[in-house]
Amino acid sequence: xxxxxxxxxxxxxxxxxxxxxxxxxxxxxxxxxxxxxxxxxxxxxxxxxxxxxxxxxxxxxxxxxxxxxxxxxxxxxxxxxxxxxxxxxxxxxxxxxxxxxxxxxxxxxxxxxxxxxxxxxxxxxxxxxxxxxxxxxxxxxxxxxxxxxxxxxxxxxxxxxxxxxxxxxxxxxxxxxxxxxxxxxxxxxxxxxxxxxxxxxxxxxxxxxxxxxxxxxxxxxxxxxxxxxxxxxxxxxxxxxxxxxxxxxxxxxxxxxxxxxxxxxxxxxxxxxxxxxxxxxxxxxxxxxxxxxxxxxxxxxxxxxxxxxxxxxxxxxxxxxxxxxxxxxxxxxxxxxxxxxxxxxxxxxxxxxxxxxxxxxxxxxxxxxxxxx
Numbered sequence: 333x334x335x336x337x338x339x340x341x342x343x344x345x346x347x348x349x350x351x352x353x354x355x356x357x358x359x360x361x362x363x364x365x366x367x368x369x370x371x372x373x374x375x376x377x378x379x380x381x382x383x384x385x386x387x388x389x390x391x392x393x394x395x396x397x398x399x400x401x402x403x404x405x406x407x408x409x410x411x412x413x414x415x416x417x418x419x420x421x422x423x424x425x426x427x428x429x430x431x432x433x434x435x436x437x438x439x440x441x442x443x444x445x446x447x448x449x450x451x452x453x454x455x456x457x458x459x460x461x462x463x464x465x466x467x468x469x470x471x472x473x474x475x476x477x478x479x480x481x482x483x484x485x486x487x488x489x490x491x492x493x494x495x496x497x498x499x500x501x502x503x504x505x506x507x508x509x510x511x512x513x514x515x516x517x518x519x520x521x522x523x524x525x526x527x528x529x530x531x532x533x534x535x536x537x538x539x540x541x542x543x544x545x546x547x548x549x550x551x552x553x554x555x556x557x558x559x560x561x562x563x564x565x566x567x568x569x570x571x572x573x574x575x576x577x578x579x580x581x582x583x584x585x586x587x588x589x590x591x592x593x594x595x596x597x598x599x600x601x602x603x604x605x606x607x608x609x610x611x612x613x614x615x616x617x618x619x620x621x622x623x624x625x626x627x628x629x630x631x632x633x634x635x636x637x638x639x640x641x642x643x644x645x646x647x648x649x650x651x652x653x654x655x656x657x658x659x660x661x662x663x664x665x666x667x668x669x670x671x672x673x674x675x676x677x678x679x680x681x682x683x684x685x686x687x688x689x690x691x692x693x694x695x696x697x698x699x700x701x702x703x704x705x
Contacts, residue, residue, distance in 0.1 A: 340427075349520070350520070351425075351518040351519065351520035352365075352518060352519040352520070353516070353518055354420070354424070354516075354517055354518065354519055355368075355514055355515065355516045355517070356417070356418045356420065356514070356515045356517075357405075357513060357514040357515070358404045358405055358406055358407050358512075358513070359371065359402075359403075359404055359405065361417075362419070362420065363418075363420050363517070369399060369400040369403075370399050370400075371399060371403040371404040372399055372403065405512060406510050406511060406512040406513075407510070407511050407513075408508055408509075408510055409440075409501060409502075409503040409508065409509050409510070409511055410503065410508045411503055411505055411506050411507055411508055411509075412503065412504070413502070413503060414500050414501070414502040414503075415500065415501050415502075415503075415511075416498065416499070416500050416501075417499050417500065417501050417511070417513055417515070418497060418498065418499035418515050419496075419497075419498045419499075420496070420497055420517070421495070421496055422447075422493045422494050422495050422496055422497060422519070422522070423492070423493065423494045423495070423519070423520065423521055423522045424492070424493060424497070424517050424518055424519045424520060424522070425490055425491060425492045425493070425517060425518050425520060425522065426489075426490070426491035426492075426493075426497065426515060426516070426517045427488070427490065427516050427517055427518060428486065428487070428488055428515075428516045429485075429486065429487050429513070429514075429515050429516075430484065430485065430486050430513065430514045430515075430516075431458070431485050431511060431512060431513035431514075432482075432483050432484050432485065432511075432512045432513075433458055433483075433485075433501075433509060433510070433511050433512075434509045434510045434511075435503065435505055435507060435508075435509030435510075436467065436505050436507075437457060437458050437459025437460075437464065437467050438457045438459060438460070438465075438467060438702045438703065438704060439457070439503065439504045439505035439699065439702070440457060440458040440459075440501065440502070440503055440504075440505070440509065440511075441455065441456070441457055441458070441501070441502040441504060441696065442454065442455075442456055442457075442458050442461055442499065442500075442501055443455050443499070443500045443501075443502070444491070444497070444498070444499050444529075444531075445496075445497070445498040445499075445500075445689075445690070446493045446494075446496070446497060446528050446689035446690065447493060447494055447495040447496050447689060447690070448495060448496060449689050449690025450690060451690045451691065451692045451693065452500075452690075452693070453528055453529065453530045453531075453689045453690060453691075454529070454530060454531040454532075455531075455532065455533065455693055455696060456531050456532070456533040456681055457533060457702060458485065458501075459485075460533055460561060460563060460679060460681050461485075461487075461531060461533075461681060462477055462479055462485035462486075462487060463477050463479065463561045463624070463640060463642045463681075464479055464485070464625070464640065465561065465562075465563030465640055465679055465681075466563055466625060466627055466638055466640060466704060467704050468625070468627070469481070469482065469483050470615075470624045470625035470640060471617065471624065472617050472622065472624045472642070473617045473618075473619075474617060474618065474619055474620065474621075474622060474642065474644060475488065475619045475620065475644065475646055476488055476489055476558075476559060476644045476646065476683075477642065477644075479624075489529055489558075489683065490529070491528075491529040492522045492523075492526040492527075492528070492529075493522070493528070494522050497517070499515070504699050505699075527554075527555050527556070527685030527686050527687055528685060528686060528687075528688065528689040529683070529684075529685055530682075530683070530684050530685065530686060530689075531681055531682065531683050531684075532548060532681065532682050532693050533679070533680070533681050533696065534546065534547065534548075534679065534680050534682075534694075534697075535563075535677075535678065535679035535680070535697050535701065535702065536677075536678055537565070537676075537677035537678070537679075537701070538567055538675035538676060538677060539662050539674070539675055539676055539678055540675075541673055541675065542673050544575075544578070544659040544660065544661050545659060545660050545661070545662060545678045545680070546657070546658070546659050547560060547562075547577075547658040547659060547660060547680045547682050548656065548657065548658045548682035548684070549657045549658075550655075550657075550691075550694075551652070551655060551656040551657070551684065551686060551691075552654070552655050552686075552691065553654070553655075553686050553687045553688055554652065554653050554654070554686065554687045555651075555652055555656070555684055555685050555686030555687060556645075556649035556650060556651045556652070556684060556685050557579070557645060557649065557650035557651075557652070557656060557658065557682070557683075557684040558644065558645045558646065558649050558650075558683050558684055558685060559642065559643065559644040559645055559646075559681075559682075559683035559684075560577075560598075560642065560643045560658075560680060560681070560682060560683070561640070561641070561642045561680065561681040561683075562639075562640070562641045562642075562660075562678065562679065562680045563638070563639075563640055563678075563679040563680070564638065564639045564640075564641065564676060564677075564678060565636055565637075565638045565639075565676060565677030565678070565679075566636055566637045566638065566639070566674075566676055566677075567636065567674065567675055567676050567677060568664060568672070568674055568675075568676070570664050570665055570672070571604055571664055571665055572595075572662065572663075572664045572674060572676060573594060573595035573596045573604065573605075573663075573664075574594055574595065574661075574663040574664060574665065574671060575594070575595050575660055575661030575662050575663035575674075576591055576592045576593065576594065576595075576660070576661055576663075577591075577592040577595070577598045577658065577659070577660045577661075578590070578591050578592070578658070578659050578660070579591075579650050579656070579657075579658055580656070580657040580658070580659075581650070581652045581653075581655075581656060582652055582653050582654045582655060583654060583655065584657075590650065595660065595661075595663075598643060598660075599621050599622075599623065599641045599642070599643050600618070600620065600621035600643065601616075601621075601623060605623050613626045613639075619644075619646075620643070620644050620646055620647065621641075621642060621643045621644065622641070622642050623639060623640070623641050624640055624642070625638075625639065625640030626638075626639055626640075627639070644683075656684070658682060660678075661673075662674040662675070662676045662678060
């Protein structure tokens with residue numbers, strides 16, 4: 333039996349494959365064989381290289397060095413513009429994405445289109461997609477996402493495509509920004525039962541009174557839910573994580589098939605994520621779950637506690653045949669041991685695979701609604 337090249341692992345690295353390794357970056361925008369690092373050091377790049385990455389900046393540090401000496405390591409994405417960073421024919425599988433964007437991460441939107449679909453299957457502010465939703469660096473060591481010093485975003489979700497993959501990057505901010513990136517992929521046959529990867533961002537600030545927050549809804553077809561990231565901003569004093577997560581599968585209406593027991597329980601913690609010795613929140617990052625970011629009040633303008641949490645369903649994907657909806661409650665404590673419905677600031681990214689790509693998402697929040705305030 334031959335190993336599937338879609339999901340390589342340490343145990344299968346010795347098994348050979350006929351998959352073709354490719355990579356796109358500003359130094360090889362189409363991932364073409366034998367055409368990396370060919371940029372000429374010049375003030376004005378040739379028009380034929382501008383179909384991808386519309387705004388090139390040649391690296392002045394390479395002047396006098398010639399092609400192959402880091403002439404074009406990044407792209408400039410001007411305020412209010414969209415740049416295509418990948419546009420390749422399949423079949424193939426994205427294996428790893430690395431990037432380090434400047435600017436405001438909530439104002440940089442990554443979109444991924446599979447095959448010839450009109451609508452993206454991934455649409456998300458770049459920081460949230462890489463589990464850094466509060467606009468500040470936090471170190472993450474997990475199987476699916478790693479965030480490394482100084483602002484290095486990495487993801488390892490396998491992303492198969494059959495006909496085509498197109499990735500765009502939009503700067504909705506007021507300032508130009510730079511993007512260094514490299515996307516490693518293979519050209520290979522894709523298994524018939526391989527799903528298309530999806531990621532959708534949502535945010536509500538504040539959530540409605542006694543209204544569960546919707547992480548995802550309207551997913552149709554067969555698939556499996558594989559992860560949740562949440563940027564949770566607390567608008568009250570006290571503990572905030574009593575709410576239950578609920579997975580409504582295949583026609584569930586009022587009551588779900590899968591019901592969690594509490595927010596910190598779902599994110600694989602317990603008892604307030606509290607370090608009992610310090611009596612403080614304890615950050616942690618593990619292969620499948622973590623609380624990598626705790627933003628504490630500074631006594632002045634940073635007045636609220638904020639948390640970044642992730643939970644990857646790598647070993648326990650939530651499988652569905654027809655449809656999926658996922659919600660979570662914002663719930664704390666009031667006096668006399670009663671629950672307190674909260675009006676917190678919740679943002680999330682849902683990650684899943686499904687049989688068909690290109691289902692239209694709800695509109696992203698406006699720029700003002702994306703802002704971290």
